Amino acid sequence: MKKVLLLITAVCCVVAVCAQDFTAIKGKVKDQWLSQVKLFKTVDGTPVVCAVSRVEADGSFGFLVKPEKPGFYVIGEDERMNFPVYVKGGEEINIELQENKANLIGKNTRENVQLYKWVEYAYHVWLKSVFFDRVFSTYEDFFPDFEKFVAGLSELKAGLKSGNKEFDALLREWIDYATDYYAVVFLQTPRSKHPKVSDRPEYYKQIINSKKFADERVLDFPNGITMLRLYSIFAVNEKDVNPADKALYEQTCLEAIPSDRLRGEFVVSRFFSEYRTYEEYLDGMKRFEKYWLSPSLKARAEAVGTKLYKTRAGGVAADFTYPDVNGKQVSLSDFKGKVVLIDVWATWCAPCRGEIPHLKKLEEEMKGMDVIFLGVSVDEARNKQKWLDFIEQEKLGGIQVFASGWSKITKDYKINGIPRFIVIDRKGNVVSFDAPRPSNPALKKMLEGALGK
Template sequence: MKKLHLGVMALLCLPAFLKAQVTISGEWTRRHDGNIRLFRVEHGRLEEVAASKPGADSAFGFYYRPEREGFYVIGSGNPQTPQDKYTFYFKQNDQLNLKVTDTSYVLTGKNSAENQAVEKWHNTLLPLERKGVYFMQSRSTYADFFPLLEKIHQQAQQTKFASTGNRYFDAEFAKFREMDLFHVTAELLSTPRSAHPSAADYTPYFKSIDVPYYTTDTRLLRYPYGMRMMRTLQLMPARMGKGDVTDYSIEARMKGIVNDTLKGEVVLQQAAGLRTFLGYTDLDKQYGKYLLTRDQAFRAGSIKTELAKKATTAGGPAVNFTYPDVNGKQVSLSDFKGKVVLVDVWATWCGPCKGEIPHLKKLEKEMHGQDVLFLSVSVDEQKDHQKWKDFIASEELGGVQLFASGWSDIAKFYNIKGIPRFMVFDKKGNIVSTDAPRPSNKELKLLLENEAKK
């Protein structure tokens, strides 16, 4: 008989609550990071409950008293990713017996009707999961994924799941299957692939993806990867040609979100990308009313605290740099004391840099007449000097244009390892931010206006 290796954290509650335990016993014969973990679903993401180290015989197990009936996840690795993880359903006194193989899992021994239904669904979805979730192994693209998606979507609609006798599970399981199918699809769309679909490539399944349908309630918060798939859900209308796929503004991301708690999650997504305390204050003023739960307030508070720390540590003197302009004249950052200086570090070969140019031009026009100087520093190599000059002329770039001849002093001084990089310096030549928001983010304009008023 194989020895059951129990999750240490779960054992703590065993004596007093033995009758209410979920008992999990299994073998894990595939890769793992040293521990098999039991996760509960909290706010659309995974939180670890207990860990069990498999023995030499690959056995692992847990005794667990569930705080609530619902879906749980067993697996290994980073809780933020779905690889090497499997979803099950637990209520009090359940048993789960399984064996995890190189490619999937099988139930063994005694198991609940709910988990037998979950296994049936998992086997239906498995071919698609291998292409969508395990992208490094499959090398799949939309070209082979979309036809299989249509086949499995049709199969899922035709497959009947008998009542388990648990009305709550049956209702939740129907929603779970819809979200699970979209989840593996979202993984295909949001992970690195060698080819990407155009609006015309999307197949009939995508017409069934309705943002309001998924967001009228909090079902996404009860799904293990609800927050992971939410951004893909938000972008689906634009992907299919019903909006601007490059518009990441909070207004665009809120579109179609019905439930106010889910709107709070959108606010937190937006807040996580902020670079300044001013940006957080502006966001909170407009959308803070949607931070409704204690968990949302806690996460927002953490973001606010970190941004406040950055705001209070700014103010040190800038490290000066000097480069030639388009006419060969040597120009230094220190030449512009008395003005707020926005420095744009970029290159002609950098796609995201060029994507910011229309926004930069618009911002420069909007800031005209204020004490703000726009200074662009190209890190193109010397061999591309003429290409740089031609680009400035053809794109009619404004501001002061300098040529740094590659990753020279400016990159070393300000620890620049990727571009575009935007930096803001105040009128006294002190640092405001060495990693400022991009012009496509209105947060940058707020920052510049605030400094110009000082």
Template sequence: MKKITTLLSLLGIGFSALMAQKPVTIEGSFAREKFAEVKLFKVVDGTSKPIATAQPNSKGKFGFQFFPEYEGLYMVGTGTNANPQGNYKFWLKSGDRLGISINDTAYSLTGVSNSKENQVLTQWYKMAWLVEWKSVYFSRNLSTYVDFFPELNSLLPKAKAWLAGPKATGNKKFEAALKDIVKLDLAFFAVNFLNTPRSAHPDKEELPDYYSSVSVNSVFPTAQKAYDYPWGMRAFSTILMRDRMKSGEKPKTGLEGTKEVFALINNDTLKGDFALDQAAVIKDYGKYLEFKNGIEEYILTENQKQREFQINSALATLKPGDKGYEFKFEDKNGKTVAFSDLKGKVVLIDTWATWCGPCKVEIPHLKKLEEAMQGKDVAIVSISVDEEKDKDKWKQMIADQSLGGIQLFASGWSDITKYYKITGIPRFMVFDKDGKIVTVDAPRPSSPDLKPLLEKYL
């Protein structure tokens, strides 16, 4: 039982949650001569993330069985997470069975065990297939606006009438989400068509009236509308680009241009997503920090914070004078201490762990350094990278060894070690009174060079 529970923990699945649900089973086959690797995708904040891969057998059959993390849209297909071609949407929940057959241009349901939700979703798929085909599969057909616009105009009233009719799935969550799925499909297909290579392009006057109703705020009144859709962020970016083009003015770049675009987006979370897209193309660390200061209030979700951290750490040169990483960790009493709390003091950071022999060797020398620096504007901060399971062991060692300074717990090799590219401990780092890097590879306390280095910046 312990091994099973550990495996489920690694997969991010709680044992009690597992016992409360049943797996989803997918049985698929190819109805074409050439087979291909098939992927199963989940939806994460408006993007598609592969979670499993299947190789078809000699007869073109493949399958998946998994415990769903959520009830909602997943995708199965031969495409990639960056390209919608060849990927198909399905609504999956605990215990569902899905049977599909993939041919050269589409999919069909097979078997008799498919859920009512996926039967309904497939009705919509078949109804919208030609519009999707001409929009998304642009490299495989010669469609232009001359034949696409009539198909789009024909689909719009059909979709509205179909949505108004009974669905009888018994699933209120799905039926509510279906309205968003249809709305987003229509907007995505319509705008994607205009932003993909064509042999002929329409004038503004030739656009159907539908396009005037498509804007970031009408399609995405909340960030969750984008986050629940497999191509949500791609649709958001594409529609936003068209919103920007409507002004007819050349878009500005940098922070000024980003703030101008904020005026087109009502939702603060989506402002953060747009800002991070702009941040990702900045190559200079100093310019990045200036940009970050102007958009930081819109970095709201955990995913956005991780994206920002990755951009920041990739650009950080870690050279003297660069701003130090703004960490936040709990001390031995559970109080949160941030790097910015230490401003006004020269800061010595020691990254260590209770299991680290070389770290223990430095403890007596670190104590002597603390005594020498008493009464001076020096903060000595020890950050443990022990795992969460060893937190009590860490606290006990602080007591047994009478460790002084500021003792913080990072719960493993956390962001601070990734930011400063720490792969071995102990690692000592020094920062000046303004929180700027002096060195991220300082002498150890056992070296006579450390004390003069600290005193130099007092």
């Protein structure tokens, strides 16, 4: 009996510990204006959907979320109409969603109580500024409201005390950025009347400041990237720079942002979003290379190229970079001036293994010619040692690199099955995206033809 009691106690303790990691977000949708509610987590200053809850007949909905770290989430209809909550893990959040508004109800954390003092205070300015398509407003009514709003900010911020000093500091910083955002977005959205510079409140004169966006804290805010983008555009507009002068426009945009990491975020969200050709993308990757200061930022930049890349013979080959057997980073572009045969394969792929004897024979026959045999393994990262052992056992030649799964090369070249052989000419252009296999004599003829050009 004692053993059973001890077991039950142990299980209860484990459940209690696990429950401490999860946050329960519960609420009601008033007047049935939503059929589902979305929960967004903040990823690099952007809201990303992490869960969707159906709204029941009585208006109730709920989420159980395990946050990786304390931070801001938003909840609501979409990326625009949503409402913030601060999630730590192990707490309960109760909220009511109205069509254009949210209120806390029932039990809530001290952080969210303070957060909603700000949400309530900013409500009318937020609605008029951001939702021009829902609320009719011109500068004639917005500017007086905004001046009253600004006048009370110091008192509001002084009274925000949750007992969590880190949260309180973060919230005050968000308020400062949000105030700039409301001022700027009002000017940059469609209105029936537009103010002259002389009509603006004094606050507009202090928006541009070299101390703003000096670090990455803005990426903790759900709309941080939008704030960053509009701030930089506002700075350029204040200098009356003509967007047609592309070089000057880009330079002025980036000069407004002190942080190189945030410059990279701006480049991807603003400049890269306007690219319409793969050639523009390649030029952008080269010009802004120094700003790819995080793996996620570089991946988002590369994703633009993947969308723009057209798999056609004669087109420029999409570059890629992977580590070889010694850990050295090897890029396709390293071999410009030579013909390259790319072999996309994996140790688990039987047809790939079946081509190995033919590939070795072809490599021997073309020894001394300007042909690079580049093997790209799409084995998963956990199987890297298996890949290394296989190369040694099979005595594979050429240059072997490890792609850690179905990564950039498979996305760019639209590879859905392996083996896949690709031939690249001396100029770095594609001869064939789906070349014959080494067991087919046509591949050797294709390589010889590329060498002759």
